[in-house]
Amino acid sequence: MAARVLRRHPGRTLLTVLGLAIGVGAFIAMVSFAEGARRSVVRQFETLGTNLLRVRPGSRARAEGVRPAMPLSDADVRLLRREATTLALVVPVARRTLAVTTEAGRVHRTRVDGTEPDYARIAGLRFAAGGMFDATDLGTSNRVCVLGVTVARALFGERDPLGERVRIGPALPARVVGVVAAQGRTTTGSDLDDFVLVPRTTFALFLGATEGYSSLEVRPRSAALFEAARHELTTLLRRSHGLGPAEPDDFTLWSPEDTIRAAEETSRILGALLAAIAAISLLVGGIGIMNIQLVSVSERTHEIGIRAAIGGSPAQILRQFLAEALLLALVGATAGVLLGVGSSWIVAHAMQWPPSVSWRVVALSAGFGTVVGVLFGYVPARRAARLDPIVALRRE
Amino acid sequence: MREPAPRSYRAPSTALVPAVELRGLVKTYDEGELSVPVLRGIDLCIEPGEFVSLRGPSGSGKSTLLNILGCLDRPTAGRYVLGGTDVSALTREEQAWVRLHHIGFVFQSFHLLPDATAAENVVLPLFYAGVRRAERERRARELLERVGLAHRFDHVPSRLSGGERQRVAIARALACRPRLLLADEPTGALDSRTGASILELLLDLHRRERLTIVLVTHDPGVAEAASRRIFMRDGRIEDDARA
Numbered sequence A: 001m002a003a004r005v006l007r008r009h010p011g012r013t014l015l016t017v018l019g020l021a022i023g024v025g026a027f028i029a030m031v032s033f034a035e036g037a038r039r040s041v042v043r044q045f046e047t048l049g050t051n052l053l054r055v056r057p058g059s060r061a062r063a064e065g066v067r068p069a070m071p072l073s074d075a076d077v078r079l080l081r082r083e084a085t086t087l088a089l090v091v092p093v094a095r096r097t098l099a100v101t102t103e104a105g106r107v108h109r110t111r112v113d114g115t116e117p118d119y120a121r122i123a124g125l126r127f128a129a130g131g132m133f134d135a136t137d138l139g140t141s142n143r144v145c146v147l148g149v150t151v152a153r154a155l156f157g158e159r160d161p162l163g164e165r166v167r168i169g170p171a172l173p174a175r176v177v178g179v180v181a182a183q184g185r186t187t188t189g190s191d192l193d194d195f196v197l198v199p200r201t202t203f204a205l206f207l208g209a210t211e212g213y214s215s216l217e218v219r220p221r222s223a224a225l226f227e228a229a230r231h232e233l234t235t236l237l238r239r240s241h242g243l244g245p246a247e248p249d250d251f252t253l254w255s256p257e258d259t260i261r262a263a264e265e266t267s268r269i270l271g272a273l274l275a276a277i278a279a280i281s282l283l284v285g286g287i288g289i290m291n292i293q294l295v296s297v298s299e300r301t302h303e304i305g306i307r308a309a310i311g312g313s314p315a316q317i318l319r320q321f322l323a324e325a326l327l328l329a330l331v332g333a334t335a336g337v338l339l340g341v342g343s344s345w346i347v348a349h350a351m352q353w354p355p356s357v358s359w360r361v362v363a364l365s366a367g368f369g370t371v372v373g374v375l376f377g378y379v380p381a382r383r384a385a386r387l388d389p390i391v392a393l394r395r396e
Numbered sequence B: 001m002r003e004p005a006p007r008s009y010r011a012p013s014t015a016l017v018p019a020v021e022l023r024g025l026v027k028t029y030d031e032g033e034l035s036v037p038v039l040r041g042i043d044l045c046i047e048p049g050e051f052v053s054l055r056g057p058s059g060s061g062k063s064t065l066l067n068i069l070g071c072l073d074r075p076t077a078g079r080y081v082l083g084g085t086d087v088s089a090l091t092r093e094e095q096a097w098v099r100l101h102h103i104g105f106v107f108q109s110f111h112l113l114p115d116a117t118a119a120e121n122v123v124l125p126l127f128y129a130g131v132r133r134a135e136r137e138r139r140a141r142e143l144l145e146r147v148g149l150a151h152r153f154d155h156v157p158s159r160l161s162g163g164e165r166q167r168v169a170i171a172r173a174l175a176c177r178p179r180l181l182l183a184d185e186p187t188g189a190l191d192s193r194t195g196a197s198i199l200e201l202l203l204d205l206h207r208r209e210r211l212t213i214v215l216v217t218h219d220p221g222v223a224e225a226a227s228r229r230i231f232m233r234d235g236r237i238e239d240d241a242r243a
Ligand SMILES: Nc1ncnc2c1ncn2[C@@H]1O[C@H](COP(=O)(O)OP(=O)(O)OP(=O)(O)O)[C@@H](O)[C@H]1O
Pocket: B029, B036, B038, B056, B057, B058, B059, B060, B061, B062, B063, B064, B065
């Protein structure tokens, strides 16, 4: 019976349902977007996991009287390698942005890192062609380099770059010994394949105008030792830099964990915010149902009078109008679930995020939408039930 | 979904008590400061199986009295005993139950649901009484047959004539097998020939099924058909005559 009443005004019913559907759909979509963004960040850094610590020069604190950052030096690296018990690998990286030129004259500006063979292990590099330069290259400052695929494509197109010669900066001619397989982009869109690697010694000889290293890449002995490694690294570097107990660190530690945690925090706040906005639109949907049911009650006063006069009890009339509100709410919630899951899926697909519609969120928002619809349907239903049958009958 | 009888209501026990018993019934409407008396002390006993006509000038309180008899309204003072049970001060929930099970109502303007078919209109009380769909269907046929409208089963009211609509309304009033039928100017909206046939139907129900009927009318001819004729004026019973 409820269904027939709603079918009598299809346009009105559709609009009511749409209001709630958008609320439910928005709720699902918003929460799923936030979750999708979080998972994509986590996925990106999870591969590095608890196996990496990165030291950068410079303090996080920008307080008055902090002396200028001490560069990360060979002395630091030597001290860490000699004394640390929790660190498996310490790999320095010196960095400059330089133009790289082929013999044919093609030019590409990119990030050039001077480092050691272990960098490939610590960064988990996989090679599309050739391999990493080796200890001999490092020991004898050989003029060799490894290219990221973006650089390889920019300079050589589809040609095989292995064995080709390039000029890095003004002064370093080098032979290509490896091309690193594609790593894609970060969540924020920067290209992970736009780089050139050369031995640290070669870098120092031909490109060396940097003061110290731009970072030290450090691998703890095991995941279990991660916190201990973080602590030992800090202690040793402070000693190496001669910092007093009151002085803040003049270097900064970073790990993928930090980024994952930050991303999770951000997405939690973002998710809560979006959910709150969506919840408001859900409420608006509920108010829509209330409005339509109020109109319906006043339009159908005569009908209600008839039902009451022939013996329909107030409780039964209340139930009838609640049933209509429930039906509206259920149809709206169902449409909202389709809308929300659909748009989440499309966005996840377009952004290449992992699928992240959680059935708990779907159940929650559908349930919430239904409850809102029925709660707001209660006011008109009660009004219908309280109508005086004599007065109601007189209304045409 | 069958509604149980409200606890305070005792079903009528024997057929020996009067169908309707009114003692000092008063109804006043409050119009702000003013209170307007509409029924000024009605004493009335109607035995089971009586056919009572109620006549009187416009505004004399006939409809008001009928609404109270039908448990659609409550008296301001006085007692109303229906089938041995005092129903003067029932809750709305209880009033609805009494209306559903013991009283059939027929109105001048039919009051049918415009979107429901004749059959659906007829069995609406059965729906509220919690009767199952299959049984409702069966009863709809039976009731429409009783009022001579078996062939209009699936018609909506707008496709029925006035007389046919009133027959559907009468069938609906009979759905829960009430013992008391109240009719407020049932022929008032019909031409005299159709009105006569509706009156004939009511008389037939009265004769064959011993239904107690109270009928409000302005038509002296219609009133003549009743076995007992009451005349009201200014909220009082002026004349009460048995044939
Ligand atoms: N809800 C109300 N509030 C105030 N006064 C009312 C109300 N209902 C009825 N009345 C008054 O009560 C009086 C009796 O009304 P009632 O409808 O019972 O008359 P009636 O005898 O049925 O008249 P008619 O033959 O015209 O139908 C009228 O004067 C009417 O104005």
